[in-house]
Amino acid sequence: MNKHIKKVAVIGSGIMGSGIACHFANIGVEVLLLDIVPRELNDREKAKGLTLKDPSVRNRLVNDSLTAALKSKPSPIYNQDFAKRITTGNLEDDIAKVGQVDWIIEVVVERLDIKKQVFENLEKYRKPGTLITSNTSGIPIHFMSEGRSEDFQQHFCGTHFFNPARYLKLFEIIPGPKTKPEVLEFLNGYGEQFLGKTSVVAKDTPAFIGNRIGIFSIMSLFHAVKELDLTVEEVDKLTGPVIGRPKSATFRTVDVVGLDTLVHVANGIYDNCPKDERHELFKLPEFIKTMADNKWYGSKSGQGFYKKVNDPKGGSEILTLDLNTMEYRSKKSAKFATLELTKTVDKVIDRFKILVGGKDKAGDFYRKSFGVLFAYVTHRIPEISDELYKIDDAMKAGFGWEHGPFQIWDAIGLDKGLELIKAEGQKAAPWVNEMKSAGISSFYSVKEGATYYYDIQKKAMEKVPGQDAFIILDNIRKTKEVFRNSGVVIEDLGDGILNVEFQSKMNTIGGDVLAGLNKGIDLAEKDFQGLVVGNQAANFSVGANIGMIFMMAVEQEYDELNMAIKMFQDTMMRMRYSSIPTVAAPHGMCLGGGCELSLHADKVVAAAETYIGLVEFGVGVIPGGGGSKEMALRASDTFRKNDVELNVLQEYFLTIGMAKVSTSAYEAYDLGILQKGKDVVVVNKDRQIATAKAYAKLMAEAGYTQPIRRTDVKVLGKQALGMFLVGTDSMEAGHYISEHDKKIADKLAYVMAGGDLSETSYVSEQYLLDLEREAFLSLCTERKTLERIQHMLKTGKPLRN
Numbered sequence: 001m002n003k004h005i006k007k008v009a010v011i012g013s014g015i016m017g018s019g020i021a022c023h024f025a026n027i028g029v030e031v032l033l034l035d036i037v038p039r040e041l042n043d044r045e046k047a048k049g050l051t052l053k054d055p056s057v058r059n060r061l062v063n064d065s066l067t068a069a070l071k072s073k074p075s076p077i078y079n080q081d082f083a084k085r086i087t088t089g090n091l092e093d094d095i096a097k098v099g100q101v102d103w104i105i106e107v108v109v110e111r112l113d114i115k116k117q118v119f120e121n122l123e124k125y126r127k128p129g130t131l132i133t134s135n136t137s138g139i140p141i142h143f144m145s146e147g148r149s150e151d152f153q154q155h156f157c158g159t160h161f162f163n164p165a166r167y168l169k170l171f172e173i174i175p176g177p178k179t180k181p182e183v184l185e186f187l188n189g190y191g192e193q194f195l196g197k198t199s200v201v202a203k204d205t206p207a208f209i210g211n212r213i214g215i216f217s218i219m220s221l222f223h224a225v226k227e228l229d230l231t232v233e234e235v236d237k238l239t240g241p242v243i244g245r246p247k248s249a250t251f252r253t254v255d256v257v258g259l260d261t262l263v264h265v266a267n268g269i270y271d272n273c274p275k276d277e278r279h280e281l282f283k284l285p286e287f288i289k290t291m292a293d294n295k296w297y298g299s300k301s302g303q304g305f306y307k308k309v310n311d312p313k314g315g316s317e318i319l320t321l322d323l324n325t326m327e328y329r330s331k332k333s334a335k336f337a338t339l340e341l342t343k344t345v346d347k348v349i350d351r352f353k354i355l356v357g358g359k360d361k362a363g364d365f366y367r368k369s370f371g372v373l374f375a376y377v378t379h380r381i382p383e384i385s386d387e388l389y390k391i392d393d394a395m396k397a398g399f400g401w402e403h404g405p406f407q408i409w410d411a412i413g414l415d416k417g418l419e420l421i422k423a424e425g426q427k428a429a430p431w432v433n434e435m436k437s438a439g440i441s442s443f444y445s446v447k448e449g450a451t452y453y454y455d456i457q458k459k460a461m462e463k464v465p466g467q468d469a470f471i472i473l474d475n476i477r478k479t480k481e482v483f484r485n486s487g488v489v490i491e492d493l494g495d496g497i498l499n500v501e502f503q504s505k506m507n508t509i510g511g512d513v514l515a516g517l518n519k520g521i522d523l524a525e526k527d528f529q530g531l532v533v534g535n536q537a538a539n540f541s542v543g544a545n546i547g548m549i550f551m552m553a554v555e556q557e558y559d560e561l562n563m564a565i566k567m568f569q570d571t572m573m574r575m576r577y578s579s580i581p582t583v584a585a586p587h588g589m590c591l592g593g594g595c596e597l598s599l600h601a602d603k604v605v606a607a608a609e610t611y612i613g614l615v616e617f618g619v620g621v622i623p624g625g626g627g628s629k630e631m632a633l634r635a636s637d638t639f640r641k642n643d644v645e646l647n648v649l650q651e652y653f654l655t656i657g658m659a660k661v662s663t664s665a666y667e668a669y670d671l672g673i674l675q676k677g678k679d680v681v682v683v684n685k686d687r688q689i690a691t692a693k694a695y696a697k698l699m700a701e702a703g704y705t706q707p708i709r710r711t712d713v714k715v716l717g718k719q720a721l722g723m724f725l726v727g728t729d730s731m732e733a734g735h736y737i738s739e740h741d742k743k744i745a746d747k748l749a750y751v752m753a754g755g756d757l758s759e760t761s762y763v764s765e766q767y768l769l770d771l772e773r774e775a776f777l778s779l780c781t782e783r784k785t786l787e788r789i790q791h792m793l794k795t796g797k798p799l800r801n
Contacts, residue, residue, distance in 0.1 A: 001182040003131075005029055005190065009101040011091070011118060013062040016135060017107035018069035019165035022076035025085040026166065026608070026666075027194055027683055032097055035062035037090045055093075062088045076166050078608060078664040091118075096125045103131040105159065110264075112139050119144065123152055131183065133159040137211060138268045141176045141204045153178040159187060160208060162398045163257075167609070170398030171197035172208050192466065196608060196683030198397035205384045206272040207265055210398035212384055213377060213391060213405070215265050216278065220372050221250060222285050225323060228365055232305050232320050237334035238365055243355070244348035244402025251305035255298030263292050277379055278372075287323050296321075303328070336362035346505065348402050352411045356420065370408065371420035377405045378429035381456055388443055389453045389464050406443040414441050431456045449476040471689040473501055473536050483519055487512025490520050496529030496700065497693045507537055509593040509625075510545035511564070514571045517597075524580045530696030530704075531578075533597065534585030534689050540610070543592025544568065546619055550789045553780040562777055568593065568625040569769050572600040579706040581699035585692040587685055591615045591661070595673065596625040602699065604679035605692040606665035612673055613661030618798030620740065620785030622748045623656060624776030629768035631656055632752040634672050636714040649720055653752055657745050659798075711764040715754025724749030740784040747775040 006029065010021045013035040021033045037058045041050065050057050069076050070083055077083055089097065098104055104126060108118055115134060126132060128151045134144055141158045148156070158174030171191040175184055184201055191199035202208040207215060225235060232251045240249035254262055263284065270282035284292070291297075291304065298304030307319045307328050319328035338358030342351040355366040377391055385391055392404020409417040414436060421428050435454055445452045445461055451472065455462040476491055482498065483490040487510060491499045500520040504513055517533070524531040534540075552561040575582045575597065584598040587607035595612050598604050606612070614623045614631075622628050635652040639645045654660070655671050662668035665681040674681075682691050725746060732742045750756070751771045754763055779785050792798060 001180075001186040003102065003186055005102045005194070007032065007101045008103045008105060009034065009098045010105050010107060011035075011122070012107035012109075013065035013088075014107065015065075015069065016161070016163050016165070018066050019076045019163060020105060020107060020135065020161055021066070021086050022069060022083070023161075023165045023195065025082045026078045027196075029085070031086045032094070032101060033062055033066060033086055033088050034091050034094055034098075035065065037061075037092050058090050058093060059088055062090060074164070074167065075663060076164055078166075078666040079670070082666070091121070095121060098122055098130075099125045099127050101130065103133070105133055105135060107135040110136060110139060112143055115139065115144050116146070119148060119152075123148055126152070130155065131187070132156050133187075135159060135161055138207050138265060140206075141174045145176050145178070150178070154180045155183055157183060157187070158204075158208075159191075160202075160210075162210065168398060168400070169196070169198045169396075170210050170394055171195060171199045172202045172210060172394070172398075173199060174202050174204050174208055176204070192469075192684060193687075194683065196685070198393050198686075200385075200390050200394050200397070202390070202394075203384055207269050209384050209391060209394040211265050212269065212380065213395055214399045215262065215269060216281065216376055217369075217373055218250060218254070218262065219266055219281050220278075220376075221369060222288060223281060224365070224368055226285075226287075228361060228368070230361070230365065231332060231334065232323065233332055234334040234336075234361075235365075237339070238336070238362055242339055242342060242348075242351065246400040255304035255306055257298070258300050259288070259291055259297045259304055260300075263288065278376055287326065290326055291321075336360055338362040338366075349407070349411050352408055353413070353416075356412055356416065367420050368424060370412070370417070371424040372426060373405050374409050374417045375421045375424070375426035375428055378432050381429065381431070386457065387453065387455070389451075410442045410444055434459065446475045449479065451475060469690060470686050471693065473499070473689065477501075482523060483516070485512050485516055485519075487514075488516030488520070490516065490523065492528075493532065493689070493693045495693070495697050497532060497696045498524050498528050498530070499532045499534055499689065499693070501535045502537070502541060504545075507535060507539060507541040507594070508543065508545045509541060509568070509597070510548050511567070514567055517571050518574060521574050521578045521580070521582070525578060528580065529700035530581045530583070530693075532583045532585060532689065532692045532696055533575075533601065534583075534692055536689070537588075539588035540586040540590040541592075541594030541597070542589055543594055543615070544625065546789050547793055549780065550786065550793060553786055553789070558777060558781075561780060562773065565624050565773050565776055568596075569773060572596055572626040573709075573765070573769075575600040576602070577707055577709060579704075581696050581704045583692045583696045583699075585688050586610050586612055586665075587688060592623070592627075593625050596623060596627040596630070599630045599673065600626055602704075603695055604674055605688060605695055606668065606674060606679065606681050607685040607688050608665050608681050608683045609685065610665040610668065610681075611661050611663065612665070612668050613659060613671070614656045614673075615659045615661060615798075617657060617659045617741075617744055618788070619792050620744060620782065620788035621776055621779045622744060622751065622772065624772060626769060626772070628656065628748060628751045628772045628775075629765060631672070632715065632754070632768055633710065633713050633765065634675075635752070638672075639714060645714075645716060646720055646723055649716060649752060650723070653724065653748065656748055709765060712762050713754075713765060713768060714760065715752075715757065715763055715768075716760050717754055717757030719760070720753040721749055721756055724753065740782065743782070744779060747779060751775050 008024050008029055009032040010017050011034050013033050021031045024031050038060050045057055145153045145156045157176050157179045160172035162168035162170045173187050188199040191197040236249035236251050239245055240247055266282050295301050296303050305321050308316055310316050320331050322329050337360050341354050345351050388406050392406050395401045395404045443454050450467055451464045452461040453464050480491045482492050487504045489501045489503055493499050498520055500517055520531050582601045583603045584601035585605050586598050587610050590610055590612040592615050595614050614627045616623045631652040635649045638648050652672055660671055662671055668674040669676055682688050728742045728745045731737045
């Protein structure tokens with residue numbers, strides 16, 4: 001199906017509809033967002049003397065909804081300017097405009113009668129061949145298209161986005177009775193390539209895949225919490241990052257999503273899945289009924305499992321609901337011996353064996369919760385999916401699980417999983433024992449860099465489809481490793497391209513990582529064509545190893561610290577001035593030194609969800625790995641005839657001085673960290689390494705030539721330095737910054753001005769690097785700097801003096 005999506009119409013502007021509209025705007029698609037016309041004036045409109053015929057009144061609902069969405073945090077849009085791609089209107093005056101779009105997405109209230117009425121009206125104006133889909137989270141798809149034309153039904157299906165649409169990757173595609181196969185194939189590919197989603201074609205069953213398994217997991221926990229005598233805090237401790245789940249874990253997540261939403265879905269499954277072997281588990285426990293009756297829905301109602309209250313001193317406190325008394329109390333700490341055993345285990349997948357072997361209440365919890373989950377997912381095949389990997393994909397992409405149920409089971413072991421199932425009085429589906437009898441002891445395997453899964457119908461391992469566009473480092477690391485130290489692994493990506501993958505804690509950059517980067521460049525220059533620096537951890541890098549800097553500074557080992565900083569600078573310069581192209585692939589948090597590395601690569605292929613910035617001010621120093629120099633250089637390259645050069649330089653200065661961090665890769669262009677026309681953004685993070693490799697290969701094949709070191713950086717000397725110093729004096733005098741903040745800012749000003757040169761001059765990068773290193777070292781002698789570093793090491797948060 002050769003179709004190009006240039007314009008979409010989103011029908012319904014609630015939280016979900018506005019979020020979907022914003023995400024299409026994120027990827028450059030023009031959006032028509034429509035909602036109903038208000039039936040009465042509000043007080044503001046009455047005061048202005050408006051009538052129901054005024055356009056501002058008729059579009060009030062859609063405009064208010066979109067405005068609220070754009071103000072929400074986290075933002076649904078990569079850059080506020082992208083909102084210009086969205087045009088708003090209403091379903092009476094503007095419905096004919098759906099005839100100009102390529103895809104209509106219905107996101108109205110979850111009532112079948114209303115949806116059918118909307119579809120009837122849309123069909124009057126929809127042109128044949130236009131895709132039309134519903135974002136329903138549970139209404140059977142086959143009911144919605146009844147009575148519509150043949151062309152409508154052939155191009156109609158469910159496309160279930162998860163909220164928030166920008167951040168959650170699951171994109172469930174649910175065919176109707178007459179949906180053309182090519183429509184499903186197109187949407188599957190579009191979701192992956194353009195929307196950056198994990199596309200999963202699901203069956204038309206209640207709650208589809210993600211919510212069927214996700215709500216089961218939560219309801220199972222709800223029924224077990226009292227049996228195991230667990231508190232709300234304990235459950236959230238057990239079901240959070242320790243097992244690769246979001247920080248909000250279980251109860252806080254329900255508060256954010258809304259208990260009413262969960263109750264609605266759970267009731268829907270209970271009512272519509274009478275043959276489900278765990279049918280009674282979807283019945284609401286008494287404490288949930290009480291909360292629902294009291295409208296304790298969570299964040300939207302001001303209280304749920306947690307409640308924020310003000311204390312007499314003007315502060316605030318988060319209280320927790322006691323599930324036994326149904327009264328709120330102060331939070332209690334949650335500690336378990338089993339969790340202590342996992343503290344030294346960095347990889348989540350390696351923790352599960354330890355967790356289910358625990359001898360305390362935590363071990364009981366994990367054995368019970370995994371036992372019932374493993375049994376349940378086996379029985380959902382083929383009911384909700386024919387392929388087990390789709391269940392794992394749905395849970396990872398829709399609920400933020402790092403590993404799906406079958407992947408966790410593999411980590412624990414097939415026999416151990418069956419033991420847990422039996423201990424809970426459950427049985428696995430017959431196909432699991434058939435698999436075991438055939439000598440297959442795992443649901444997944446890796447062969448020649450590709451992931452295979454157990455195909456239940458074929459009774460054999462089959463390759464997971466759609467991998468050709470991806471490079472999965474976990475799959476190739478063992479067989480394609482070229483070099484390894486404690487900080488990095490270097491892999492051969494094929495086609496002459498190497499990859500340097502950070503392996504340090506939080507991917508911090510210390511001596512071993514720098515040595516690995518240099519080794520990667522050495523190897524690439526000798527036997528390969530290009531180098532990618534990328535990984536598939538949660539974050540690209542949180543920056544330099546400040547613990548190492550702190551120890552050297554405390555011990556006053558300034559010569560060693562000077563050499564360490566110089567090694568960092570020299571490595572960054574090698575990234576830029578090697579004889580092979582270098583490509584950085586940042587994602588997630590890319591802070592401090594991670595940002596500096598990206599600044600010095602020949603090209604950056606950034607994931608859309610990249611939060612990048614030079615944050616060294618937070619620990620009392622300036623960027624010392626080339627970041628301060630680089631911002632001065634980029635300001636120089638931005639100077640144009642008739643520009644007020646001081647103003648341009650000031651913008652780059654403030655990017656560092658205010659420790660600005662982009663909220664998306666697109667926002668990084670505005671900060672001068674990414675460069676338009678050079679650096680690129682990919683929406684699907686799974687494609688990032690493959691895309692970075694393709695660019696490195698393209699640059700090499702185009703005839704890459706080692707750049708000549710820059711000696712033409714324009715600096716403004718005393719003219720700029722004076723302006724900056726006056727500004728920092730004023731900020732300190734107005735009590736906006738502390739004395740130490742002023743000292744840091746003055747040091748940065750000295751570097752970016754090029755020192756106290758009497759006139760505008762042209763200098764080399766090395767000249768600026770020397771100024772930068774000198775300033776960095778001098779700040780490391782300051783007591784306040786050491787206090788800030790120590791605070792950061794203890795708390796993970798910057799100290800504000």
